[in-house]
Amino acid sequence: QQPVQSPQAVILREGEDAVINCSSSKALYSVHWYRQKHGEAPVFLMILLKGGEQKGHEKISASFNEKKQQSSLYLTASQLSYSGTYFCGTAEYDYKLSFGAGTTVTVRA
C-alpha cells in the first residue's frame, strides 16, 4: 500500500522551514526517509520505528505518530544542499517497503 506524501513540491528560501508529511492507511512498523538529488541514488536520512526508536545521521528531524500512521519530516533552517526529492518509505509487519511519490524541495538563495 503506497503511502501518500504531501506536499508534492515546496520552494523555500535559505533559512526557511518546511514540513513534509507521509501517511498510510495501514498499521506501520517503520517509516524511512530518503533524499534523492537529480541523477543520483537515494540517500538515507532517517528511520522511525514503532515504539519510538529513531535512527538518523543527518541534521534533519522527523516524527512518527503511530496512532495516525503518519510521519513528518522537518526541514529546519534550510540550506541549498537540502534541495532534492524526498521520499518516505513505509513498512508494515511484512517489512516490505512501499514508497510515496516524493516531495520536490527547491531551496533558493
Added chain:
Amino acid sequence: KAGVTQTPRYLIKTRGQQVTLSCSPISGHRSVSWYQQTPGQGLQFLFEYFSETQRNKGNFPGRFSGRQFSNSRSEMNVSTLELGDSALYLCASSLEVHTDTQYFGPGTRLTVL
C-alpha cells in the same frame, strides 16, 4: 569503505531479450534489496536477499528474479523484456536487519527498445 557498486551502469536491450544486473554490497553487509524506479510508478520494491535467501518479494511478475551469492553479491534477472521494464534499477545494501540503514548504489539505467 567502498560503497555499493552496480554493473553495468547503462544497458540497452530490445523487447523479448533478457538481462542480468549485478550488485556488490558494502563489505560486511549481508542484506541486499532491489528497487525499480520509473517516472510513472516511482520507487518500487522488487526483492530482498539475506544470506543467499530471498527474504521478501514485491509485487512484480515472475519474469523478475534474483539471487545472492555466498559473498553477498547479488544479481537480478529480467526475462522476456517489455517496454515497460525501462527503468532505473537500484540496489541497496544493509548490515543485517530491516531497520539497518540502507545504502544505495548508483543504479543501472535499463532502456528497452
